[in-house]
Amino acid sequence: MRAVVGKVLYLIPVLFAVTALSFMLLKLLPGDPAVNILGASATPEAVETLHRQLGLDKPLIEQYGTFVNNALHGDLGRSYQNNQPTVEALRQRLPVTLELLLMSQFLALVLAVPIAIRAATRPDGLLDRISTGVSFGFLALPPYIVGVVLVLLFAVQFHIFPATGYTPLTQNPFENVRSLILPSVTLALAEIATYLRLLRADMITTLQEDFIMMARAKGMSPRRILWRHALRPSSFSLVTVAGLNFGRLIGGTFIVEILFALPGIGELTVQSIFSTDYLVVQGTVLLVAVGYVLVNFLVDLLYVIIDPRVRHAASSG
Amino acid sequence: MLPLPVDIPIAEAAQRRRRTLGWMFWASLGWVALIIFLAAFADLLPIQDPNALRSASNLGPGIDHLLGTDSLGRDMFARVVYAARVSLTVGFASIAIGLIFGGTMGVIAGYYRGRIDKVLMAIADVMLAFPALVFALAIVTFLGQNLRNVTIAIAVISIPGIARIVRASTLSFAQRDFVLAARTLGASNRRIIVREILPNVAIPIGSFSFIAVALAVVGEGALAFLGLSVQAPTATWGGMINDGRSFLQDNPNLSLIPSGVLFITVLALNFAGDALRARFDTKDAGL
Numbered sequence: 001m002r003a004v005v006g007k008v009l010y011l012i013p014v015l016f017a018v019t020a021l022s023f024m025l026l027k028l029l030p031g032d033p034a035v036n037i038l039g040a041s042a043t044p045e046a047v048e049t050l051h052r053q054l055g056l057d058k059p060l061i062e063q064y065g066t067f068v069n070n071a072l073h074g075d076l077g078r079s080y081q082n083n084q085p086t087v088e089a090l091r092q093r094l095p096v097t098l099e100l101l102l103m104s105q106f107l108a109l110v111l112a113v114p115i116a117i118r119a120a121t122r123p124d125g126l127l128d129r130i131s132t133g134v135s136f137g138f139l140a141l142p143p144y145i146v147g148v149v150l151v152l153l154f155a156v157q158f159h160i161f162p163a164t165g166y167t168p169l170t171q172n173p174f175e176n177v178r179s180l181i182l183p184s185v186t187l188a189l190a191e192i193a194t195y196l197r198l199l200r201a202d203m204i205t206t207l208q209e210d211f212i213m214m215a216r217a218k219g220m221s222p223r224r225i226l227w228r229h230a231l232r233p234s235s236f237s238l239v240t241v242a243g244l245n246f247g248r249l250i251g252g253t254f255i256v257e258i259l260f261a262l263p264g265i266g267e268l269t270v271q272s273i274f275s276t277d278y279l280v281v282q283g284t285v286l287l288v289a290v291g292y293v294l295v296n297f298l299v300d301l302l303y304v305i306i307d308p309r310v311r312h313a314a315s316s317g
Numbered sequence: 318m319l320p321l322p323v324d325i326p327i328a329e330a331a332q333r334r335r336r337t338l339g340w341m342f343w344a345s346l347g348w349v350a351l352i353i354f355l356a357a358f359a360d361l362l363p364i365q366d367p368n369a370l371r372s373a374s375n376l377g378p379g380i381d382h383l384l385g386t387d388s389l390g391r392d393m394f395a396r397v398v399y400a401a402r403v404s405l406t407v408g409f410a411s412i413a414i415g416l417i418f419g420g421t422m423g424v425i426a427g428y429y430r431g432r433i434d435k436v437l438m439a440i441a442d443v444m445l446a447f448p449a450l451v452f453a454l455a456i457v458t459f460l461g462q463n464l465r466n467v468t469i470a471i472a473v474i475s476i477p478g479i480a481r482i483v484r485a486s487t488l489s490f491a492q493r494d495f496v497l498a499a500r501t502l503g504a505s506n507r508r509i510i511v512r513e514i515l516p517n518v519a520i521p522i523g524s525f526s527f528i529a530v531a532l533a534v535v536g537e538g539a540l541a542f543l544g545l546s547v548q549a550p551t552a553t554w555g556g557m558i559n560d561g562r563s564f565l566q567d568n569p570n571l572s573l574i575p576s577g578v579l580f581i582t583v584l585a586l587n588f589a590g591d592a593l594r595a596r597f598d599t600k601d602a603g604l
Contacts, residue, residue: 010442013439013443014442014443014446017443017446018443018446018447021447022455025455025459026459028456028459028460136584136587136588136591137584139587140531140580140583140584140587141580142535142538142539142579142583144538144539144542144555144558144559145558145576145579145580148558148561148562148565148572148573148576149573149576151562151565152565152569152572152573156565156566156569248448248449250448250450250451251448251449251450251451251539252450254450254451254454254539254543255450255539255542255543258542258543259562269451269454270454270543270544270545273454273458273545274544278459281455281458285451285454285455288448288451289446289447289448289451292446292447292448293446296446
């Protein structure tokens with residue numbers, strides 16, 4: 001319980017720092033932020049209105065307070081390009097990014113877990129050596145290389161999957177999945193390598209435990225021992241890392257969304273950067289950063305709750 | 318007879334195996350050295366102007382153009398080499414900056430422990446709480462796109478991770494007898510850090526730095542791919558990969574060549590770092 005309270009208390013300064021950084025971004029712009037946001041051709045009246053809106057004449061602390069208050073009330077300003085409220089744009093695009101994240105995580109785990117288990121049963125065996133070598137290579141392959149190669153193979157050479165575009169789930173579930181296969185595989189490759197190495201190492205340790213020998217002595221089938229007895233105690237760090245990886249993957253989704261023209265948060269951010277739509281950029285950065293912090297927090301919390309070892313260490317320490 | 322004499326040759330063999338870095342390590346180092354050499358002396362070597370639009374476009378590899386030409390008729394080999402300048406400058410400079418700041422944070426936190434350790438690590442945690450690419454994106458967007466700002470962005474991202482690793486490594490040495498001996502002899506904290514701790518910490522951190530540089534190169538590539546690194550017409554690997562995407566049907570080389578070079582460079586850096594770590598790994602390094 002104390003560990004949980006500690007983590008909640010820890011969340012406060014982190015959230016403060018993340019929101020303050022997002023807030024300060026506009027201050028980094030050289031010159032008058034209002035002119036920067038509205039563009040050089042803005043009328044003095046428009047600049048004056050935005051000045052008041054952003055509260056630029058007030059002290060910094062108060063400006064920050066207004067920013068957080070507005071954000072909590074769902075007001076992150078409007079795009080100066082199309083006058084759409086930033087929050088609305090984010091709401092439209094969030095499902096695409098989330099679907100991409102979930103699908104790539106699912107793919108990564110579904111592929112990594114069985115291979116890791118097989119490899120761990122024979123350390124230094126053929127499968128182990130191949131999978132270790134291949135995953136070392138995967139780790140050196142950023143999504144902008146994997147994605148391009150996959151498009152070249154599966155969209156340009158063989159027209160199996162679409163190279164770009166997105167079909168909403170509500171419109172056509174089959175096409176939706178099809179349009180997300182290449183993007184999720186692109187993201188999943190590096191994850192597969194990470195999960196594989198992690199689970200393999202933990203699994204090898206677990207398989208040397210006494211209770212595995214006990215299970216074997218009782219005549220249990222190897223498959224049952226591996227999946228029912230060894231997997232669970234070996235997967236704590238996998239679960240943690242998989243959870244924390246959601247944050248790391250967010251960076252990857254930016255690349256993948258641009259590469260495959262998926263209308264997600266990342267695409268919105270990059271488009272807004274190019275059209276110098278700074279309030280939208282600030283909004284997306286805030287959403288992604290706060291989301292990242294909260295997901296990490298939840299994973300951390302879950303870890304304390306799930307793993308009895310951590311729970312006991314925390315309450316006795 | 319004690320089994321000792323039998324054990325010694327086995328232990329020695331195991332040790333000897335660990336002491337050789339293997340040919341893959343030297344091949345990796347060779348590749349990185351080659352890229353550094355080409356990038357550093359590109360102006361002096363017989364390499365064409367990377368931005369000259371002289372020849373026919375989309376030529377295949379040949380004698381005039383080693384790796385062919387791009388969609389605007391620019392020499393691909395020259396562009397790959399000049400792009401290496403950006404990648405390597407950002408890669409090494411950002412990690413050097415990261416080592417100075419993150420390293421100082423880590424050594425202080427690990428050596429003095431206590432409250433300063435808590436404060437410094439809290440700062441590092443807060444920095445890690447920001448998604449890396451988004452952070453870099455934001456810095457470059459709001460500060461402006463140029464080599465300096467890209468380097469700063471990636472350096473800032475690298476600081477918390479380096480601080481944590483240096484701290485862990487410092488912790489493992491700060492309690493050792495030789496530090497105690499130095500303290501008993503009346504050495505000041507500063508002297509202990511500089512003369513006793515730093516030389517020991519430098520070895521594991523050195524091998525980690527290779528991997529950190531690889532990550533920085535990948536990060537610069539990501540920014541460049543999104544069009545947010547150094548601006549065109551300056552060649553960058555990420556930028557070239559992105560530009561080539563429009564021509565995947567007709568001339569996939571435009572994307573594949575810079576992809577291949579970046580991949581091999583990152584792989585080589587990872588491999589070199591990994592081999593060095595395995596070579597110098599002592600039990601304490603796991604702390």
